Amino acid sequence: MMVRMTGAEAIIECLRREGVEVIFGLPGGVLLPLYDALYSSDLRHILVRHEQAAAHAADGYARATGRVGVCLATSGPGATNLVTGIATAYMDSVPIVAMTGQVNTGLIGKDAFQEADITGITMPITKHNYLIKRSKDIPRVFREAFYIARTGRPGPVLIDLPRDVTVDELEFDYPEINLPGYNPTTKVHQLQIRRAAEALMAAERPVIYAGGGVRYANAHEELFQLATRLNAPVTTTLMGLGCFPTDHPLSLGMLGMHGTKYANLAVQEADVLLAVGARFDDRVTGKIASFAPKARIIHIDVDPAEIGKNVRVDIPVVGDAKIALTELLKHVQQKPWGEWNEKILMWKKEYPLRYTRDENVIKPQFVVEKICELCPDAIIVTEVGQNQMWAAQFFKHRDPRKFITSGGLGTMGYGFPAAIGAKIGRPECEVIDIAGDGSFQMNIQELATAVVNDIPVKIAILNNGVLGMVRQWQTLFFGKRYSHTTLGDVPDFVKVAEAYGALGLRATKPSEVEDVLKEGLASDKPTVMDFIVHRDEKVSPMVPAGASLSEILELDS
Amino acid sequence: MKHTIAVIVENKPGVLTRISGLFSRRGFNIESLSVGATDNPAYSRMTISVEGDDVVLEQVVKQLSKLINVIRVSRLDPEESVERELAIIKVSANKDTRSEIMQIVSVFRARIIDVSPRSLIIEVTGDEKKVDALQQMLRQFGIKEMARTGKVSMVRGSKVVQAGP
Ligand SMILES: Cc1ncc(C[n+]2csc(CCOP(=O)(O)OP(=O)(O)O)c2C)c(N)n1
Ligand SMILES: [Mg+2]
Numbered sequence: 134m135m136v137r138m139t140g141a142e143a144i145i146e147c148l149r150r151e152g153v154e155v156i157f158g159l160p161g162g163v164l165l166p167l168y169d170a171l172y173s174s175d176l177r178h179i180l181v182r183h184e185q186a187a188a189h190a191a192d193g194y195a196r197a198t199g200r201v202g203v204c205l206a207t208s209g210p211g212a213t214n215l216v217t218g219i220a221t222a223y224m225d226s227v228p229i230v231a232m233t234g235q236v237n238t239g240l241i242g243k244d245a246f247q248e249a250d251i252t253g254i255t256m257p258i259t260k261h262n263y264l265i266k267r268s269k270d271i272p273r274v275f276r277e278a279f280y281i282a283r284t285g286r287p288g289p290v291l292i293d294l295p296r297d298v299t300v301d302e303l304e305f306d307y308p309e310i311n312l313p314g315y316n317p318t319t320k321v322h323q324l325q326i327r328r329a330a331e332a333l334m335a336a337e338r339p340v341i342y343a344g345g346g347v348r349y350a351n352a353h354e355e356l357f358q359l360a361t362r363l364n365a366p367v368t369t370t371l372m373g374l375g376c377f378p379t380d381h382p383l384s385l386g387m388l389g390m391h392g393t394k395y396a397n398l399a400v401q402e403a404d405v406l407l408a409v410g411a412r413f414d415d416r417v418t419g420k421i422a423s424f425a426p427k428a429r430i431i432h433i434d435v436d437p438a439e440i441g442k443n444v445r446v447d448i449p450v451v452g453d454a455k456i457a458l459t460e461l462l463k464h465v466q467q468k469p470w471g472e473w474n475e476k477i478l479m480w481k482k483e484y485p486l487r488y489t490r491d492e493n494v495i496k497p498q499f500v501v502e503k504i505c506e507l508c509p510d511a512i513i514v515t516e517v518g519q520n521q522m523w524a525a526q527f528f529k530h531r532d533p534r535k536f537i538t539s540g541g542l543g544t545m546g547y548g549f550p551a552a553i554g555a556k557i558g559r560p561e562c563e564v565i566d567i568a569g570d571g572s573f574q575m576n577i578q579e580l581a582t583a584v585v586n587d588i589p590v591k592i593a594i595l596n597n598g599v600l601g602m603v604r605q606w607q608t609l610f611f612g613k614r615y616s617h618t619t620l621g622d623v624p625d626f627v628k629v630a631e632a633y634g635a636l637g638l639r640a641t642k643p644s645e646v647e648d649v650l651k652e653g654l655a656s657d658k659p660t661v662m663d664f665i666v667h668r669d670e671k672v673s674p675m676v677p678a679g680a681s682l683s684e685i686l687e688l689d690s
Numbered sequence: 691m692k693h694t695i696a697v698i699v700e701n702k703p704g705v706l707t708r709i710s711g712l713f714s715r716r717g718f719n720i721e722s723l724s725v726g727a728t729d730n731p732a733y734s735r736m737t738i739s740v741e742g743d744d745v746v747l748e749q750v751v752k753q754l755s756k757l758i759n760v761i762r763v764s765r766l767d768p769e770e771s772v773e774r775e776l777a778i779i780k781v782s783a784n785k786d787t788r789s790e791i792m793q794i795v796s797v798f799r800a801r802i803i804d805v806s807p808r809s810l811i812i813e814v815t816g817d818e819k820k821v822d823a824l825q826q827m828l829r830q831f832g833i834k835e836m837a838r839t840g841k842v843s844m845v846r847g848s849k850v851v852q853a854g855p
Contacts, residue, residue: 252704253707256704256707256708256711257711257712257715260758261758264704281758312758313700313761313853314699314700314757314758314759314760314761315758436756437752437755438749438752438753438755438756441745441748441749442749
C-alpha cells in the first residue's frame with residue numbers, strides 16, 4: 134500500500150531507506166519545510182558553521198566508513214558554499230550525496246532571492262546531478278542518486294530541491310533502479326587478465342603502482358597476496374597510502390613529486406608496471422614522456438575513460454580492482470626473491486626518507502613520527518601543503534581507511550571538517566588532523582561544531598607561520614622572493630581553542646612534543662595542539678613540476 | 691582529423707548542456723552538432739562531428755559514455771555511412787541573374803523555396819562537400835543569409851545505432 138506524505142517527509146524516508154545515519158548541514162529559508170520534517174525524525178543532524186565544512190565532513194565520513202556521506206545546504210549562497218567540498222569529493226572519487234534547497238519551481242530562472250543555478254554550477258564536478266521538479270520524483274531520484282554515488286567509480290551526486298517540491302504531497306513508492314545509460318563495469322575480460330598474468334610472470338623488474346581505487350574496491354588484501362606471490366615491490370599514490378603496509382620489505386612508499394627516491398627510481402627502471410586503481414596524475418608521473426620508459430604498462434581501472442587518458446597502456450583491464458586482482462591471482466605462481474628485490478633494498482638503504490634532527494627546534498617530521506609512535510592506529514586526516522606531505526611520508530600507513538587527505542583538488546581547509554566526519558563515522562578510533570596553520574584557518578570556525586556536538590577530534594598544527602609549501606617553491610624556484618606567503622604568528626591557536634571551549638596546548642621545544650601529544654591524545658575534548666616549527670623546513674625529496682621522475686632533488690632544511 | 695559519432699541520449703532537460711559542457715571542459719572541438727528526437731520520443735539522437743586524433747576520439751567516446759543520460763555512443767565510419775546536411779541560402783537575385791542561379795540550382799538538385807524581386811531562397815541537401823560547393827557557386831551573386839543544420843549520419847545496411855539492444 135502506498136502512503137501519502139509531503140516531499141520533505143519522503144526525503145526523510147528515502148534517507149532512512151538508504152541507511153543514512155547522519156547529515157551535515159545548515160538551514161535557510163527554502164529548507165524550512167525539510168528542516169521541520171527533520172525535527173520530528175530520528176536522523177542525526179550535525180549543524181556546521183559553514184557549508185563547506187558540511188561537504189568535507191560528509192566526505193570524511195564516507196572515506197572513513199565506506200558509506201555514502203550526506204550534506205545539506207540552503208539555496209543560493211548555501212549551495213555555492215558546498216562547491217569546493219563537492220569538487221574535492223569529485224577529484225578523489227568519494228561517494229557523497231549533496232542536497233541543496235532551491236527557490237520555488239515557479240520562481241526558477243527569475244533571479245529570485247537566493248537563487249543560484251547549482252545544477253549548472255556543479256555539472257562538471259559531480260558524477261551526476263538532479264533538479265527535482267515534481268515531488269513524486271523524489272523517491273526515484275534519491276534511490277538513483279545513492280546508487281550512482283556508491284557504484285562503479287564512486288563520486289558526488291547533487292540533488293536540488295525547490296521549496297514547493299518539499300511541501301507538495303506524493304504517494305510514496307520506492308521504485309527499482311532503471312538507468313539504461315548507467316552500467317558500471319565490474320566483470321573483467323579474461324583474455325586481458327591472462328595477458329597481464331603472463332607479463333607479470335615474465336617480468337624481471339616488476340613494480341606495482343596502487344592508487345585510491347584499491348581502497349574503494351576494498352582490494353588491499355588481494356593486492357598484498359599478489360605482491361608477495363610475485364615478490365613485486367609496491368608503491369602507492371597519496372590516495373593509495375595504507376593499501377600496502379609501508380613498513381613491509383616490498384613497500385616502496387609513495388611515488389611522485391614528494392615520493393621516495395627509491396620508488397621513483399624503481400618505476401623508472403621497471404620492465405612491467407602494474408597500475409591498479411590509479412590515474413597517472415601529473416604529480417605522480419612527472420614529465421609524462423619520460424615516465425616508466427622501460428615498462429610495459431598494465432592498467433586495471435573501473436573507469437574505462439581512465440585507461441589511455443594520460444599514458445599509453447599495453448594491457449588494459451577494465452573492472453573492479455578486487456575482482457581483477459582475484460582473477461589475476463588465479464593465473465600467477467610464486468616467484469622467488471631476486472636480484473631486483475636486492476637492488477631495491479640497496480636503494481632503500483642508500484636513499485631513506487630522512488631529516489636533520491635538532492635539539493632546539495621542533496622538526497615537523499619528528500612530530501609526525503611521534504604521533505605514529507604514540508597512536509599507530511589513529512585515523513590520520515591532513516590539510517594541504519607541507520603538513521600533508523610530512524604526514525604521508527613519516528606516518529607508517531597500514532590501514533586503507535585510515536589515511537584521509539585531499540589529493541586531487543588539494544583543498545586547504547579540508548582536513549579539520551573531514552576529521553569531524555571521520556570521527557562521527559568511526560567514533561571508536563582516535564582521529565587526528567595533521568594541519569598547517571594556513572589550512573586550519575580556512576575552516577577554524579568548525580571548532581564550534583566539534584565542541585557543541587562533543588566530537589573529540591585532535592588537531593596537530595605544524596605551525597611554521599607561513600604558507601609553507603608555496604614558500605618552499607619560492608625558495609627553490611623564485612629566488613627567495615617571499616611574495617605573500619608569510620602568515621605571522623597570529624592567531625594564538627591555544628587561545629582560539631580555549632575561546633571555543635576546546636583544549637589548547639602548545640609545544641615550542643622538541644622536549645615538549647611528547648608531553649603535549651600525550652596530554653592531547655588523553656583528552657576527551659576537541660583538542661588543538663600547536664607545534665611551533667621552523668618556517669624553512671622543507672619537504673624532501675622533490676621532483677620539480679614537469680621534470681622527469683629521475684630528476685630527484687634531495688633538499689636540506 | 692574529423693570523426694563523426696552518433697549519440698543516443700535520454701530526452702531530458704539539461705542533456706545538451708551536459709554534452710557541450712563536457713566537450714568544452716575536456717578541450718574537445720565540436721565541428722558540428724545536430725539533435726533531434728528518435729522514433730521513440732524518450733530518446734534523442736545527436737550527430738557530433740569532432741576534430742582530433744584517434745586518442746582524442748577514444749576519450750570523447752569514453753567520456754560521453756560516462757554521462758548517465760547517454761545511452762549509446764557509436765563511431766560512424768565515413769566509408770560505411772551516409773551523411774546529409776541541409777542548408778537554406780538566401781541569395782541576391784534580379785531579372786538578369788535569376789535564370790543563371792536557377793540553372794546552378796538544378797545542376798545541384800537543389801530547390802528554390804522562396805522568390806522575391808530581389809532575392810531567392812534555395813534549399814539544398816547533400817553531404818558537406820556538396821553544400822560547400824553550392825555555397826561557393828552562389829557567392830558571386832551575393833549570399834545574404836545562410837542557415838546550415840550540421841550533418842546527420844547513419845551506417846549503411848542493416849546495422850543500427852539505437853537505444854535498445
Ligand atoms: C584553498 C586553497 N588555496 C590555496 C592553495 C595553494 N596552496 C597549496 S599549499 C599552500 C600552503 C598551505 O599552508 P599551510 O596550511 O600553513 O601548510 P604548510 O605548507 O605550511 O604546512 C597553499 C596556499 C590550496 N592548495 N588550497
Ligand atoms: Mg604553514
